[in-house]
Amino acid sequence: MSEVLDAIDARILDIIQHDAGLSVAEIADRVGLSSSPCWRRIKRLEESGVILRRVTILDRERLGLGFEVYCTVKLSLPTRDNLDAFESAIGKLAEVVQCATVTGAADYELRIVTRDMHAFDDFLREKILSLGLVSNIESRIVIRSVKNTTAAPLALISPYVTSQG
The missing domain is CATH 1.10.10.10 (Winged helix-like DNA-binding domain superfamily/Winged helix DNA-binding domain)
Structure with missing residues (x-):
């Protein structure tokens, strides 16, 4: 730092x-x-x-956006050009609230927020699969969020911090 x-x-x-x-x-x-x-x-x-x-931070449930899914995405051919193309496309999709490159068998972990299962299916078909870059997607629907914070764990870098909540 x-x-x-x-x-x-x-x-x-x-x-x-x-x-x-x-x-x-x-x-x-x-x-x-x-x-x-x-x-x-x-x-x-x-x-x-x-x-x-x-x-x-907005209450997504009250806005009708309470359907949350984590998707592990594997590209058909993870070349530099395909990685760049996928990342560029993902950056433009409002439904994707987080995207990370990950280690292991998959290339990306996405956190997706939509209205419901049907909107999620449309999103996958029309926006992700239509890219022609993906060979596999594994989706996990969030049943209940146990912890969801944007706060950085400052106590790990400074012993002087007392968390506000």
Whole structure:
């Protein structure tokens, strides 16, 4: 890690990764700083790339997007061109909320969110299989999510962090 974090930086990161909607004054109060130095630290963390972006997490169930599937994908021929083509196509598909290259027999692990089983079937047929690059897909439907967080485990890099939740 090229960015050196002190205990206050770590606390700021922990606070904002759990609630990015807090004002600088609220964050500053929680870490024991005034607003200006807190704002400067946040700006430094953004400029250095430690903070990539701030987002709002939506309740997919309430939006009618509660069908979640993990798919292991094997390409027919995993050449550099095919890997690049697949990754480029996947990057444009809204249903794919995560994509990772993986070790083992498969090439990719996808996390897909859709409305229901029928929308997932349409997605596979019309968007993934139509690419002509895939030889095998194994799908696992999520029954219940036990843990789902976007928070980085900061306690692993800083003993000064106390998790907010």
